[in-house]
Amino acid sequence: MADATGGTESTSRVADVLLLFVEGPSTLGVSRIARDLGLSKAVVHRILQSLAARDMVALDPASREYRLGGAAAALGARALRDSDLRSAALPLLRGLRDETRETATLSTPVPHGRVYLDQVVGLHEIKMTVELGRRFPLHAGSSGKCMLAHLDPEHREEALAEPLEALTPHTPVDAVALRGELDDIVARGWAVSAGERQADAGSVAAPVFGVSGEVLGAISVCGPRYRMTDELVAGLGPRVAAVAAQISRRLGGDPGHPSSAAPVAAGRNA
Known part of the structure; x- marks a missing residue:
C-alpha cells in the first residue's frame, strides 16, 4: 500500500507540472515550478529531466527554462482529433x-x-x-x-x-x-x-x-x-x-433547451 500511495503521489506531481504549462507562460523555470507547486527544486528537476527524456518538455538553452515538447503537442493534437x-x-x-x-x-x-x-x-x-x-x-x-x-x-x-x-x-x-x-x-x-x-x-x-x-x-x-x-x-x-x-x-444527449428560433440575419449589426 505504501508503494501504491507513493506512486500515485509521484504521478500527481508529474501531472501538476505539465498542467502548469497550460495556464502559465510558455516557458517555466525550476524555481517558478517549485514555488507554484510547493515542491523542492530537486524534485522538480527530476520530474523535468524525466519529461524531457520523453520529449514532453524541452529545455531552452538560452533561458534555461522549459517549454512543452513535441510529444506533448502530439498528445494534444490526438485528443482534439479524437x-x-x-x-x-x-x-x-x-x-x-x-x-x-x-x-x-x-x-x-x-x-x-x-x-x-x-x-x-x-x-x-x-x-x-x-x-x-x-x-x-x-x-x-x-x-x-x-x-x-x-x-x-x-x-x-x-x-x-x-x-x-x-x-x-x-x-x-x-x-x-x-x-x-x-x-x-x-x-x-x-x-x-x-x-x-x-x-x-x-x-x-x-x-x-x-x-x-x-x-x-x-x-x-x-x-x-x-x-x-x-x-x-x-x-x-x-x-x-x-x-x-x-x-x-x-452526441445522443438531451438538448436541454431546444429552440425553433429562426437563423440570425448575417451582419445586420456589422
Missing part, C-alpha cells in the same frame, strides 16, 4: 459563423475551469479570437457561466465557494448575485457576457449536454462589444441555444 464533442460541433460552428459573421467557439469544462477546444474565426476585418487550451474560470464569460449553471448542485456550490477572481472590472465576483444569474441562465437556456473575461469582448453562449444529461461543453458567438448590441444579443441567444441543442442530439 474528440467526439469537437467533431459533432465543428460543422455547426462553421454554419453559425457564416450566419452571424462573428467568431464561433467551443469550450469544455476541466477541473477548476474550462478551456476552448476550437474556434471558427469571424469574417469581419476586426474579429475576436480565443486562446485554445488555456484554462479560464467558469464564472467569467458566457461559455463558463452556462456550464457552471448546469453543473450538479454540489460541484456548482464548490465552484462558487472558491474566491471569484476579477479578470476585468466587469467580471461577476459576488457569489450571491451570480447564483441568481445562473438560475436565469438555466431557465432561459443561454448566457451573455459583456466584457467579463476580456474587457472589449461580448458573447452569447449555450450548453451542450451528453447522454446522461451532464454538461459536456458550451458553444458561443463572440465579437467586439461595440458590435454585440442588445438587439443582436436578443436574436443570438435563442439561435445559439438551438445550435447547441443540435450538437447535443448528435
Whole structure:
C-alpha cells in the first residue's frame, strides 16, 4: 500500500507540472515550478529531466527554462482529433459563423475551469479570437457561466465557494448575485457576457449536454462589444441555444433547451 500511495503521489506531481504549462507562460523555470507547486527544486528537476527524456518538455538553452515538447503537442493534437464533442460541433460552428459573421467557439469544462477546444474565426476585418487550451474560470464569460449553471448542485456550490477572481472590472465576483444569474441562465437556456473575461469582448453562449444529461461543453458567438448590441444579443441567444441543442442530439444527449428560433440575419449589426 505504501508503494501504491507513493506512486500515485509521484504521478500527481508529474501531472501538476505539465498542467502548469497550460495556464502559465510558455516557458517555466525550476524555481517558478517549485514555488507554484510547493515542491523542492530537486524534485522538480527530476520530474523535468524525466519529461524531457520523453520529449514532453524541452529545455531552452538560452533561458534555461522549459517549454512543452513535441510529444506533448502530439498528445494534444490526438485528443482534439479524437474528440467526439469537437467533431459533432465543428460543422455547426462553421454554419453559425457564416450566419452571424462573428467568431464561433467551443469550450469544455476541466477541473477548476474550462478551456476552448476550437474556434471558427469571424469574417469581419476586426474579429475576436480565443486562446485554445488555456484554462479560464467558469464564472467569467458566457461559455463558463452556462456550464457552471448546469453543473450538479454540489460541484456548482464548490465552484462558487472558491474566491471569484476579477479578470476585468466587469467580471461577476459576488457569489450571491451570480447564483441568481445562473438560475436565469438555466431557465432561459443561454448566457451573455459583456466584457467579463476580456474587457472589449461580448458573447452569447449555450450548453451542450451528453447522454446522461451532464454538461459536456458550451458553444458561443463572440465579437467586439461595440458590435454585440442588445438587439443582436436578443436574436443570438435563442439561435445559439438551438445550435447547441443540435450538437447535443448528435452526441445522443438531451438538448436541454431546444429552440425553433429562426437563423440570425448575417451582419445586420456589422
